[in-house]
Amino acid sequence: MGTPTARPATLDDVARAAGVSRATASRVLGGYGFASADARARVGAAADRLGYVPDVTARALVRGAGVRLVVAVIGRAGTVLDDPYVHRVVSAASRVCAPHGVGVALEWLPLGDPSGLVRLGADRGVCGVILVNTTPTALAAVPARLRGRVVSIGTGSATVPSFDVDNAAGAEAVLRHLHATGRRRIAMVTGPRWLVCAERSVTAYRGLMRAAGLPERVVTGDFTTARGGRAALEALRRWPELDAVYAASDATAFGVIAALRGRGLRVPHDVAVAGFDDLPYAAVSSPPLTTATHPVDRIAAAAATAVLTRAPVAPTTAFASTLVTRESA
Amino acid sequence: MGTPTARPATLDDVARAAGVSRATASRVLGGYGFASADARARVGAAADRLGYVPDVTARALVRGAGVRLVVAVIGRAGTVLDDPYVHRVVSAASRVCAPHGVGVALEWLPLGDPSGLVRLGADRGVCGVILVNTTPTALAAVPARLRGRVVSIGTGSATVPSFDVDNAAGAEAVLRHLHATGRRRIAMVTGPRWLVCAERSVTAYRGLMRAAGLPERVVTGDFTTARGGRAALEALRRWPELDAVYAASDATAFGVIAALRGRGLRVPHDVAVAGFDDLPYAAVSSPPLTTATHPVDRIAAAAATAVLTRAPVAPTTAFASTLVTRESA
DNA sequence: CTGAAAGCGCTAACAG
DNA sequence: CTGTTAGCGCTTTCAG
Numbered sequence: 032m033g034t035p036t037a038r039p040a041t042l043d044d045v046a047r048a049a050g051v052s053r054a055t056a057s058r059v060l061g062g063y064g065f066a067s068a069d070a071r072a073r074v075g076a077a078a079d080r081l082g083y084v085p086d087v088t089a090r091a092l093v094r095g096a097g098v099r100l101v102v103a104v105i106g107r108a109g110t111v112l113d114d115p116y117v118h119r120v121v122s123a124a125s126r127v128c129a130p131h132g133v134g135v136a137l138e139w140l141p142l143g144d145p146s147g148l149v150r151l152g153a154d155r156g157v158c159g160v161i162l163v164n165t166t167p168t169a170l171a172a173v174p175a176r177l178r179g180r181v182v183s184i185g186t187g188s189a190t191v192p193s194f195d196v197d198n199a200a201g202a203e204a205v206l207r208h209l210h211a212t213g214r215r216r217i218a219m220v221t222g223p224r225w226l227v228c229a230e231r232s233v234t235a236y237r238g239l240m241r242a243a244g245l246p247e248r249v250v251t252g253d254f255t256t257a258r259g260g261r262a263a264l265e266a267l268r269r270w271p272e273l274d275a276v277y278a279a280s281d282a283t284a285f286g287v288i289a290a291l292r293g294r295g296l297r298v299p300h301d302v303a304v305a306g307f308d309d310l311p312y313a314a315v316s317s318p319p320l321t322t323a324t325h326p327v328d329r330i331a332a333a334a335a336t337a338v339l340t341r342a343p344v345a346p347t348t349a350f351a352s353t354l355v356t357r358e359s360a
Numbered sequence: 361m362g363t364p365t366a367r368p369a370t371l372d373d374v375a376r377a378a379g380v381s382r383a384t385a386s387r388v389l390g391g392y393g394f395a396s397a398d399a400r401a402r403v404g405a406a407a408d409r410l411g412y413v414p415d416v417t418a419r420a421l422v423r424g425a426g427v428r429l430v431v432a433v434i435g436r437a438g439t440v441l442d443d444p445y446v447h448r449v450v451s452a453a454s455r456v457c458a459p460h461g462v463g464v465a466l467e468w469l470p471l472g473d474p475s476g477l478v479r480l481g482a483d484r485g486v487c488g489v490i491l492v493n494t495t496p497t498a499l500a501a502v503p504a505r506l507r508g509r510v511v512s513i514g515t516g517s518a519t520v521p522s523f524d525v526d527n528a529a530g531a532e533a534v535l536r537h538l539h540a541t542g543r544r545r546i547a548m549v550t551g552p553r554w555l556v557c558a559e560r561s562v563t564a565y566r567g568l569m570r571a572a573g574l575p576e577r578v579v580t581g582d583f584t585t586a587r588g589g590r591a592a593l594e595a596l597r598r599w600p601e602l603d604a605v606y607a608a609s610d611a612t613a614f615g616v617i618a619a620l621r622g623r624g625l626r627v628p629h630d631v632a633v634a635g636f637d638d639l640p641y642a643a644v645s646s647p648p649l650t651t652a653t654h655p656v657d658r659i660a661a662a663a664a665t666a667v668l669t670r671a672p673v674a675p676t677t678a679f680a681s682t683l684v685t686r687e688s689a
Numbered sequence: 690c691t692g693a694a695a696g697c698g699c700t701a702a703c704a705g
Numbered sequence: 706c707t708g709t710t711a712g713c714g715c716t717t718t719c720a721g
Contacts, residue, residue, distance in 0.1 A: 089714035099463030118447035134428030134463020156416040289646035317618035418698035
């Protein structure tokens with residue numbers, strides 16, 4: 032804790048107190064280069080007696096490192112930033128960044144106009160970017176300056192490593208469960224169609240339906256609850272005999288359930304509903320939601336770590352998704 | 361956009377290109393001091409031709425300003441950080457901070473051990489702190505160094521300005537609605553009892569019940585859905601004749617509804633349920649939730665603005681809460 | 690193994 | 706109104 036000086040201790044204070052030069056103190060505290068055991072001990076003692084906290088700002092300045100990590104979310108409207116999925120990414124990223132003295136910034140990149148990325152590249156305050164809901168257009172717009180400091184949660188590219196859940200496997204697990212429990216008239220409410228990584232579960236759905244000789248029934252959603260409700264109504268209109276709905280996100284599934292109930296249908300008795308994400312709320316909703324896990328926190332933490340450490344990473348890191356059966360299906 | 365140089369343009373580059381000194385360029389770009397219209401024009405032109413983005417790091421260093429805003433949430437466990445309420449605060453704060461090049465960090469302050477605040481005070485990277493779920497203990501632990509850079513979303517103190525929703529009025533609006541629609545056996549599921557600002561709605565509940573000659577029925581919750589469900593069960597056990605539940609948060613209300621339904625009770629037919637917060641999901645849940653608004657975004661934006669601008673603010677800023685009647689009550 | 694010295698990019702007195 | 710001059714706190718060659 033140290034003496035509560037008016038002003039936080041600087042490296043100079045520590046060096047002086049330890050009787051060494053600033054350079055030596057810096058080496059000891061930073062962990063680089065060599066220092067005698069003696070110097071190491073004296074500097075260490077002085078540092079925590081004075082309650083020394085290195086100034087990330089100064090450090091970032093001299094190293095040209097930048098001081099905030101931007102979570103850039105691509106979407107049609109700025110409201111994407113309100114998605115619980117985004118929140119989880121931010122939380123996890125923040126947790127990883129905190130020890131580095133790095134803050135997080137949340138930014139919306141309009142779908143189709145990724146020019147914001149150029150600005151981010153020109154901003155020395157930005158230490159890296161996590162792209163969320165990545166599109167090919169956005170990937171192509173990543174400026175050279177950002178190379179090695181950008182990762183994607185979703186699809187990646189040659190220069191942007193990808194961290195993503197195994198959508199296809201998750202979708203398959205859910206759909207197999209639906210099939211195994213006797214459902215045969217299964218509709219799917221998708222995510223936004225422009226979202227490449229979300230299309231993987233649509234592909235999985237189509238493949239599985241075809242393989243089982245069942246009709247394909249796809250309605251477009253956008254991951255939101257409101258749209259999920261409207262999609263369910265549309266599905267019901269087109270295929271009144273529906274006995275199951277697979278929603279591409281839990282939020283969507285909640286909207287589907289509400290709409291179905293509004294039509295007097297019982298879930299899961301008349302229509303089974305399953306989601307994807309395993310939000311905390313899924314466990315306690317009524318009925319509790321059958322879904323597949325989406326380990327966003329681990330994904331985001333890995334992504335943040337990759338940009339912070341700049342360590343080389345595989346072009347693609349996939350995270351497993353597992354089925355969670357509850358009552359809705 | 362500018363020529364894509366290998367390295368972002370610096371103030372020096374701009375000054376040189378405009379044929380003025382760095383100081384002049386700084387004055388123009390920073391908006392302080394005086395500059396001739398001519399200089400102003402030339403610097404402006406040079407800046408955007410070069411795609412100049414000021415380096416917040418350097419600026420923060422010289423001004424001793426710090427470069428990230430910490431949202432410090434007090435709670436029993438680190439899981440408080442997962443609360444949607446916290447997410448809304450972070451989003452709103454981030455939106456306000458972005459133009460300043462300031463990032464946001466999310467931090468958990470264990471209830472009863474606010475020593476983390478001391479560390480934040482010693483960290484030059486921290487430009488300010490927004491306290492969430494404030495306790496008197498935490499308020500007392502705010503180090504002098506942080507004075508003027510800390511605000512509270514919740515209760516405040518002589519040195520910590522408060523930004524908060526008018527809990528009491530919101531609670532009253534909801535309870536009056538319950539009463540007006542004929543409910544007389546109304547229980548309340550509270551927030552955490554250590555949370556001073558949440559007690560205001562309990563006080564309002566007690567006052568109103570007493571005034572109406574109705575029995576007071578209070579069960580402790582903690583704002584979470586899971587706990588809301590358990591609380592509802594407890595309430596049902598103690599007062600089986602219940603005809604309404606007022607939950608201190610929407611999340612709690614969702615848990616209550618699920619639990620009630622699990623017991624075969626219909627909402628709102630048998631038991632009316634109302635919440636507090638007006639989460640986006642409240643509008644589409646089944647049934648849609650009657651609740652009172654909690655303008656977290658405006659509150660958090662005001663709080664963030666206050667710490668960022670360091671402008672003097674009133675010791676307390678209250679934000680109105682209004683009733684939203686839907687189907688659950 | 691350690692210290693002196695040179696900046697990182699910017700702002701802020703202070704003279705012109 | 707504008708340029709010169711000092712730094713902010715830290716890392717990092719480069720000589721001892």
